[in-house]
Amino acid sequence: MSEFEPQIVAFFCNWCTFTAADLAGTSRLSYPPNLKIIRVMCTGMVDPKFVLKAFLNGADGVLIGGCWPGDCHYINGNLKARRRVANLTEVLKQFGIDEKRFWLRWIAASEGTMLKEVAGEMTAKLKELGPSPLRTLGKMAI
Amino acid sequence: MAKFATLSFQKDEMNQELSAFFRSMLENRAVDAVLAPMAQNNKGVRLTLVTSPAHLAEVDPFAPIAAVSGAKIASAITSRPSGRQVAMVLRPCEIRAVVELAKLKQVNLDDVLFIGLDCLGRYENTDFAKFREQGGTTEAFLENARAGKTSLGEIDIIGACKICEFPAADNVDLRLCALGAGNGNVFIEAVTAKGEQALEKSGLKTGAAPAGRDGAVKQLAAARAAARDKKFAEFRAEVNSFEALADKLAACVNCYNCRVACPVCYCKECVFITDTFRHNGEQFMMWADQSGMLKLPSDTLFFHLTRMTHMSLFCVGCGQCTSACPNGLDLMPLFRTCAEKTQARFGYQAGRSPDEEQPLAGFIADELVEVTGQVK
Numbered sequence: 001m002s003e004f005e006p007q008i009v010a011f012f013c014n015w016c017t018f019t020a021a022d023l024a025g026t027s028r029l030s031y032p033p034n035l036k037i038i039r040v041m042c043t044g045m046v047d048p049k050f051v052l053k054a055f056l057n058g059a060d061g062v063l064i065g066g067c068w069p070g071d072c073h074y075i076n077g078n079l080k081a082r083r084r085v086a087n088l089t090e091v092l093k094q095f096g097i098d099e100k101r102f103w104l105r106w107i108a109a110s111e112g113t114m115l116k117e118v119a120g121e122m123t124a125k126l127k128e129l130g131p132s133p134l135r136t137l138g139k140m141a142i
Numbered sequence: 143m144a145k146f147a148t149l150s151f152q153k154d155e156m157n158q159e160l161s162a163f164f165r166s167m168l169e170n171r172a173v174d175a176v177l178a179p180m181a182q183n184n185k186g187v188r189l190t191l192v193t194s195p196a197h198l199a200e201v202d203p204f205a206p207i208a209a210v211s212g213a214k215i216a217s218a219i220t221s222r223p224s225g226r227q228v229a230m231v232l233r234p235c236e237i238r239a240v241v242e243l244a245k246l247k248q249v250n251l252d253d254v255l256f257i258g259l260d261c262l263g264r265y266e267n268t269d270f271a272k273f274r275e276q277g278g279t280t281e282a283f284l285e286n287a288r289a290g291k292t293s294l295g296e297i298d299i300i301g302a303c304k305i306c307e308f309p310a311a312d313n314v315d316l317r318l319c320a321l322g323a324g325n326g327n328v329f330i331e332a333v334t335a336k337g338e339q340a341l342e343k344s345g346l347k348t349g350a351a352p353a354g355r356d357g358a359v360k361q362l363a364a365a366r367a368a369a370r371d372k373k374f375a376e377f378r379a380e381v382n383s384f385e386a387l388a389d390k391l392a393a394c395v396n397c398y399n400c401r402v403a404c405p406v407c408y409c410k411e412c413v414f415i416t417d418t419f420r421h422n423g424e425q426f427m428m429w430a431d432q433s434g435m436l437k438l439p440s441d442t443l444f445f446h447l448t449r450m451t452h453m454s455l456f457c458v459g460c461g462q463c464t465s466a467c468p469n470g471l472d473l474m475p476l477f478r479t480c481a482e483k484t485q486a487r488f489g490y491q492a493g494r495s496p497d498e499e500q501p502l503a504g505f506i507a508d509e510l511v512e513v514t515g516q517v518k
Binding site: 052076103105 | 378381382383384385386387388413432443444447448450451454455479480483484487488501502504505506507508509510513514516518
């Protein structure tokens with residue numbers, strides 16, 4: 001019986017977290033292949049609908065990675081993202097998806113090792129938590 | 143310092159008295175127009191924009207009906223302003239929605255004199271018709287509702303009103319007070335300087351607050367708040383998973399009437415009717431392939447979850463969503479329970495103050511540390 005492999009959809013900002021992922025790669029750091037990375041220019045452009053769509057299609061976790069507050073390439077996109085994540089988390093929490101499955105993390109361009117750690121941590125935690133409650137719902141109810 | 147004028151009337155002459163008050167506001171140029179609920183030739187009551195004093199005879203402000211949210215009407219009239227002063231007679235939920243819409247630049251508050259009605263509840267539109275058929279009058283409704291009885295035979299006020307904690311309106315210039323009043327009078331309270339001026343122009347003498355007014359409002363608000371907490375607990379116990387949510391929304395056909403009726407859903411073009419959701423055949427087949435089947439129309443849960451994300455921060459609990467659903471979905475508790483959580487997360491209350499910034503309209507550098515859990 002094969003072990004459950006969580007599917008994590010990851011929205012990484014071009015300037016910081018995506019670059020960190022790149023650095024993790026060039027530094028030959030190993031991390032779980034469970035992340036499906038989508039490059040966005042800024043976490044501020046992550047529409048809550050992208051996250052909703054990911055979960056509704058069965059993603060076990062969603063990770064948004066961006067620049068630390070104060071370092072956003074577009075000044076304050078990450079600050080907007082943080083408020084949006086707080087709002088969306090409150091909505092999803094009511095039905096069973098909470099902060100354990102939906103993460104926002106600041107990972108700077110130079111923090112390749114942090115990216116490895118976050119990816120590893122999220123994968124491990126989701127393996128423990130099990131598949132998303134939306135997987136069993138299937139397309140009957142979407 | 144609030145000032146109260148008393149309008150006294152014989153039985154069945156309340157609306158005549160109110161009509162005279164509005165007429166004097168027009169005649170004495172306190173305002174150029176009045177927007178008030180008006181009886182429409184035995185076909186119910188609708189907000190009507192009146193510029194001629196002669197046409198105010200059929201006003202019925204306290205009629206227990208709100209066929210459409212007055213906030214949408216206020217937005218229609220003021221978003222591209224006429225420059226003429228309008229007195230708008232609206233219920234508390236409509237005023238609170240107006241406050242949110244003003245912050246969203248959908249309502250212009252400049253040329254409006256807000257007259258807030260005390261509201262003891264409304265009937266659904268079809269129930270109101272039955273109410274009238276059974277000989278129900280607005281005065282009788284007020285009398286009974288004040289004594290705690292809002293039902294008439296099989297019909298009763300809607301669920302949203304039973305749990306509404308705002309029977310009296312804030313953020314208004316004048317209040318039309320039925321709570322704390324007896325069966326032969328109504329009070330007009332001047333809340334702002336603008337309201338006071340308007341009251342003076344109408345020639346009414348003012349005095350101190352009637353005893354019992356404050357107490358009556360507080361008592362009703364407290365009873366409603368208790369009912370609200372009970373309703374929320376019941377709902378949350380029932381709808382606490384996506385499966386339960388999908389069940390609750392099983393009758394939804396994506397007509398989007400709830401969105402149209404919602405006063406704070408203000409997008410002129412909702413994303414759900416744009417090309418983003420005009421999927422092609424290949425996509426439908428692909429999604430059906432993924433799990434073997436696909437319920438259609440699709441994106442039902444997606445729509446409601448998106449609405450919760452987009453507007454629960456502005457939800458004022460008016461219940462128009464439930465009223466509008468052609469398939470009888472009781473959406474109000476879904477949005478109100480969600481709104482309680484999202485608004486609380488930001489310490490925000492929709493409709494509380496025009497000066498209170500909406501949560502997603504701003505941001506600061508140091509806040510919500512718990513979202514990432516990271517400290518530099």
